[in-house]
Amino acid sequence: MSPSCPLCGHPAAQPYHRDNFRSYHQCAVCALVFVPEQFQLSATDERAYYDLHENSLEDAGYRRFLARCAAPLVEALPPASRGLDFGCGPAPLLASMLSEAGHRVELYDAFYAPDRCVLKGEFDFIVATEVVEHLSRPGEVLGLLWSRLREGGILALMTKLVISPERFAQWHYIRDPTHICFFSRETLRWLAARLGAGIEFVDSDVIFLRK
Secondary structure, eight states, X not given: OOOOOTTTOOSOOEEEEEOSSOEEEEOTTTOOEEOOGXXXXXXXXXXXXXXXXXXXXXXXXXXXXXXXXXXXXXXXXXXXXXXXXXXXOSSOHHHHHHXXXXXXXXXXXXXXXXXXXXXXXXXXXXXXXXXXXXXXXXHHHHHHHHHTXXXXXXXXXXXXXXXXXXXXXXXXXXXSTTOOEEOOHHHHHHHXXXXXXXXXXXXXXXXXXXX
16 A cells, blocks of 8 residues: 655655665655655664764854854844744754844754653744654644744744655665655645745755744
8 A cells, every 4th residue: 555645644645766775655745755654763773873963062064054044044033032943953053053143942852852841832933954854744743833833933944855756866865764754845835835834945955934
């Protein structure tokens, strides 16, 4: 049986690509490309893979990378906004950068800052940088995040985008075993329409959804 789409729930996604490690399907409704559940890592193996990363608060290259999201977000936000860094990881540099700009930022990460009480708050902005490609249930998670945004708020996403099947087959992004959902502009426009959001493609991999 064809797997159901984890973003929109459509019951019959079609094969998109296969490599030596896993297969990938694409939804005919929202165009999400995703890895079926049987090829996904366990939570223990996923955490072990993340623990290999060496990002730190002092990493200048990592700061430059995140600035492509942080700088336009700071320009768009009112002073002293309240935000959430969702999927902050063990070194929440983005939250630190936004705090330096005068904003108050809460942290949540399923592995490194797992207090779900934070997700009951209301926020002027939510950032999820290099997060959505890891989600096994992106529809559920993005719906939750959207519900926690105040009117006028911004959901800032950072993720590499699917361009074409040919480029996908050679794409370094799919080599990471924790990457299981792959968005395209078409997918994000579908998502914006579903949420009733305004959408802005700020950079090649930075997207703002406005409530």
